[in-house]
Amino acid sequence: MSCEPWQCAEIAATKKANVIQKPEIAVAMMKRAQHPILIVGSNVTERWMDGKQAIEYIIEFANASKIPVVATAHMVGEFVKRGYTPAAYWNAMEISQRVCDPTWMGLDGKGHPDLVIYVGMPYYMEALILSGLKHFAPDLKTMTLDNMYHVHASWSFPNASLEEWAANLKVLTSKYSGGQ
Amino acid sequence: MTDKNVHVKIDEMKTNAGLVKNLELSIGKVINDNYTEEPMGPTPMPSITTLRDWDMKLLTKYKPFYMPDCDSCCLCTFGKCDLTAGKRGACGLDIAAQSSRIVMIAASIGSACHTAHSRHLVNHLIEKYGRRYPIDVGGLNVKVEAPVSRLVTGIKPATLGDLDDILTYTEEEITQILATAHTGQEANPLDFESKAFHIGMIDHVGMEVGDIAQISVFGYPKADPEAPLIKLGIASVDRTKPVVMCIGHNVVPSVGIIDYAKENKIDERIEVVGLCCTAHDMSRYYTRARIVGPISWEIRFIRAGLADVVVLDEQCIRTDVAEEAAKVNTPVIAASEKNCVGFKNRTNDSTDSIVEDLVTGKVPGVLVLDPEKVGEVAVRVAMKMAPIRKRKNVLPTAEEVVAIAKTCTQCKACQRNCPQDYFIPAAMKAAAAGDLSKLEEIYEVCIGCLRCESACPQKIKIHSLIVKAGEKSMQCEDNLCRSGRGAVSDVEIRSVGGPLVLGEIPGIVAIVGCSNYPKGGKDVYDIAREFASRRYIVALSGCSAMSAGSYRNKDGQTLYEEFPGGFEAGGVLNVGSCVSNSHIAGAAIKVANIFAKRPLRGNYEEIADYVHNRIGAVGLAWGAYSQKAASIAAGFWRLGVPVVVGPHGSKYRRMLLGRKEDPENWNVIDARTGETVNVGPSPEHLFNVAETKEECIVQIAKLCMRPNDTWKGRSGKLSHYIDLHKRYMGVMPNDIHLYVRTMADVPITMKDEITQVLQANNWKESIIPDPTLLPRMVRKMK
Known part of the structure; x- marks a missing residue:
């Protein structure tokens, strides 16, 4: 798939995301990060792949990777319902404003996140948030696990089908010990 | 109150002092400030910087969080300039200033639009009925006939001619504000924000003038809670x-x-x-x-x-x-x-x-x-x-829908161009197999933008297919909307002023804006019904008021039949069209004036300080869409009223967010003593996005809390917040300790679980102040 923004009117930016060609590359970057966080939006209960909702793939990944999860919108209840307790829940703007602030010491107070991973927000909204971080937190690395190319992230997967997305998420999970 | 274009010509006049010949005297405007019931306040007809200090107080609490939609600026021929990550343009502007400049420009367009609309109305009506035609928005029930205009300009309008004068002021302000967007003018993001607030305030004046004019002349319902029910659909x-x-x-x-x-x-x-x-x-x-x-x-x-x-x-x-x-x-x-x-x-x-x-x-x-x-x-x-x-239409037959759907190549251009990212290709695939149900589902939530059609390389009229699939639903759209009632009467304000300010009516939820909903108009109905059922005051306007009336409860009643139309606990009122939004701001202003007896004319800071700290009002533009929605929101921001938008509202590209964990953000002055008191994040934000309906409902309930709430009022508001949080978020809120000031605030039925939360967070009791952000409001320094 080409590396164009998923929504066509999201015009190209002067600084564009690096394309994650293989999930293994994303895993390598995640493993290198000292304080990564994964911010999960409301579309993860709207997308189905092989009879499973995207949130279930995310839970499997979070359990394997141990990356702390921040649930946005009303997703905290959806996680808890499925037996997974996220590290925190915030409004999408509230958490993004904090990761934009270099003095914020993270969810556990031990250090500002050095890698912020987004997945599952409405595309246009996630695009704008990533733009905000690109401009106002230029040292922060951002990544998206969506199956839609996000031009404003530091790293993004290219546009892909739901089936390819499921496959990518499974590979990501499998690269951590205990992941299937 | 004012006379315009006075022209005196004297050919010859003999006086004791001498002989005057051929004297001509022209005066653009004479202001006869003969309204003596209320003295003029400190800021009549404020310029674009008069209220800057007030704006900065708000902007210190609620900091802009920018999300640029574009990395560059292309507003002048030095550019395009790449402003990414700290770079400056050829004029010296950075991306923060550019982002705030865009916010201000959007609000200026909106304000100009409403004001030009009002100008057309006023000119037309003056031409037809004369400058002396009296205004009347509610007879004896409405003595404070134009709260926003009086507050901002100091003018108490009595005739159409007075409305003309008010508009002249707003037009000058719009020009001044727009000028600051020119290359090489304003440079600081907070100054642009202040100017966006100013233009928002001006927008509410412009809207109020237009609606007052049409209410007065066209005989609309006048502050009538029982305005007629109108057929809808x-x-x-x-x-x-x-x-x-x-x-x-x-x-x-x-x-x-x-x-x-x-x-x-x-x-x-x-x-x-x-x-x-x-x-x-x-x-x-x-x-x-x-x-x-x-x-x-x-x-x-x-x-x-x-x-x-x-x-x-x-x-x-x-x-x-x-x-x-x-x-x-x-x-x-x-x-x-x-x-x-x-x-x-x-x-x-x-x-x-x-x-x-x-x-x-x-x-x-x-x-x-x-x-x-x-x-x-x-x-x-x-x-x-x-x-x-003979009702010629261009909708295909059901058989034609199937045949046309078969020409779809599943390229996904429709979905990629759909603002909602709907699964149109999947619906087309199902339709090609004879199943129109997926297209019908899209009919229910489609915002009718036609971007799918524009993008389709096969030139399929996708929207027509969607409408055909939803035809049965469309033919059943037979609902009711209450006719726009206009202003809130003084009598209603007197009845609810006390309970509102003390927090016993948990809040005013103003649902305004366009139909660019993330998942259809049903969300608006659900949100309105949730809060009306909890005895909040729900005020609607514009397309939101229509969407709210487009659904029925299990007894077959629309929202406007199920709930009373008064400005009262559990009331659902439609104030009217876009320009009627001013009545919602006007109602909050009237509480300060009529209930609390705060002087109104030209007294913006004091009234805004009152509204911000005491009246639990929240604006919601769930389907935010136009620049007008931006200017309406900006008018609420300057009054200190928080506004929530749906996910599409993120495209306004800037939020105004408080940081609840930073205590210094939440200090107010106790007007009784002059002491600084921490009141917690109430309200937490001035402008924020809610990603889903569920989150939106919880956020509104939280944003209704105010420093002035009595323990009884806060207890009720907390009860709603916690209950809604549990229901829609699935867990207890994790910030209750920030909203409990004394144990009396704790809802009695939730005492055990809240006490545990308080203990876990090392909570300490605080006082309930007489809150203000204005040092001059302190009555006696301790």
């Missing part, structure tokens, strides 16, 4: 009669249509229907008018062949309406200077010739700038066209 239209469809916001041409039909006693023989805010204002004038729906339904009704003539006035009209109407042989009359549609100006031609040309199809449309002539032409054309058109 396509099924409410008698399609055996000729149909005149009016689209836009400015009621003047519609009044021409209705008057002509009534004068010629043919009003029973035609249907006059409206889309968007014109529909509200038509129905305030004429209860037989039908509201067929919000802005997003324009194309579905035209393609379905409903209209025998389309009349366009101004604002939020799809710019391809004329092309769409031509496909179903529907003539179009453009009736506004602001929206000429490329048609020839036929204002000075004979009515017969215009009608003839439209009916024979010689021209697809005309520009007519005389509202009376529009009235006659529209009615005559509709009556002649109805038997010719």
Whole structure:
């Protein structure tokens, strides 16, 4: 798939995301990060792949990777319902404003996140948030696990089908010990 | 109050002092400030910097969080300039200033739009009825007739001429603000934000003037909680009669249509229907008018062949309406200077010739700038066209939908261009196999933007397929919307002022804005019903008021039948069209003035300080869409009223967020003692996005808390917040300790679980102050 923004009117930016060609590359970057966080939006209960909702793939990944999860919108209840307790829940703007602030010491107070991973927000909204971080937190690395190319992230997967997305998420999970 | 253009000419005058010959004296305006009941406050007719200090107080609490939609600036020929991540443009501007500049420009466009609308109304009505025509928005029940205008300008308007003077002030401010967007002017993001607040405040004045003028002259409901229920939806239209469809916001041409039909006693023989805010204002004038729906339904009704003539006035009209109407042989009359549609100006031609040309199809449309002539032409054309058109439409048959769907190549261009990212390809695939249910589901939530069609390489009329699949639902749209009631009466304010300020009525939820909803209008109904059931005051306007009336409860009642229409606990009121939004801000201002006896005229800071700290009002633009929604929101920001937007509202590209964990953000001054008191994050934000309906409901409940809440009021508000949080978020909120000031605040039924939370967070009791952000409000320093 080409590396164009998923929504066509999201015009190209002067600084564009690096394309994650293989999930293994994303895993390598995640493993290198000292304080990564994964911010999960409301579309993860709207997308189905092989009879499973995207949130279930995310839970499997979070359990394997141990990356702390921040649930946005009303997703905290959806996680808890499925037996997974996220590290925190915030409004999408509230958490993004904090990761934009270099003095914020993270969810556990031990250090500002050095890698912020987004997945599952409405595309246009996630695009704008990533733009905000690109401009106002230029040292922060951002990544998206969506199956839609996000031009404003530091790293993004290219546009892909739901089936390819499921496959990518499974590979990501499998690269951590205990992941299937 | 004011006299304009005084001109005195003396040819010859003999006095003791001497002889005066050929004296001419011209005075642009004389202000006779003879209103003595209330002294003038410190800031009448504020300039663009008069209230800057107040703005900075708010902007210190609520910091901008920018999300640029574009990395570059292309507003001058030095550029494009790449402003990414700290780079500056050729003029020196950085991305923060550019982002705030865009916010200010958007709000200026919105403000100019409302003000120009009001200017047209006022000029038209003065020309017809004279400057001395008295204003009347509610008879004896409304003594504070123009709270926003009085607050900002200091003028207490009594006549249409006074409204003209107020508009003159707003027009100057819009010009001044817009000038600051020029290259090499304002440079600081917070100064741009302050100016956005200013233009928002001006917008509310402009809106108020327009609505006061039309309420006074056209005999709309005047602060009437029992304003008539108006039929809403396509099924409410008698399609055996000729149909005149009016689209836009400015009621003047519609009044021409209705008057002509009534004068010629043919009003029973035609249907006059409206889309968007014109529909509200038509129905305030004429209860037989039908509201067929919000802005997003324009194309579905035209393609379905409903209209025998389309009349366009101004604002939020799809710019391809004329092309769409031509496909179903529907003539179009453009009736506004602001929206000429490329048609020839036929204002000075004979009515017969215009009608003839439209009916024979010689021209697809005309520009007519005389509202009376529009009235006659529209009615005559509709009556002649109805038997010719025979409801011609361009919707395919169900069989054709299947055949057309088979030509879809599943390229996904439709989905990638859909603002909602709907799974249109999957729906097309199902349709190709004979299953239209997925297309029908999209009908329920589609915002009718047609971007899917524009993108389709196969040129499939996707929207027509969607509308055909949803045709059964469309034919059942027969609901009710309460006619716009206009202002909130002084009597109502007196009744609710105390309970509101003390927190016993948990809040005012103002649901405004357009129909760019993330998942359809049902969300608006659900949100409104949730809060009305909890005895909040729910005020609606514009397309949101229509969407809220488009659904029924299990007993078959619409929201407007289920709940009373008063400004009262559990009331659901439709204030009216876009310009009626000013009445919602006006109601909050009137609480400060009428209930708390705070002086109103030219006293902006004090009143805003009161509203911000004491009145638990929250604005919601769930389907935010236009620049007008931006300016309406900006007017609420300056009053310190938080605004929530749906996910599409993120495209306003800037939030105003508080940081609840930073205690210094939440200090107020206790006006009793002058001491600084921490009151917690109440309200937490001034402008924020809610990603889902569930989150939105919880966020609104939280944002209704105010420092002034009594323990009883706070206990009730906390009870709603916790209950809604548990229900919609699935867990207890994790910030309760920030909102409990004394143990009396804790809802009695939740005492055990809250006590545990308080202990876990090392909570300490604090006092409930007489809160203010203005040192001059301190009565006695301790």
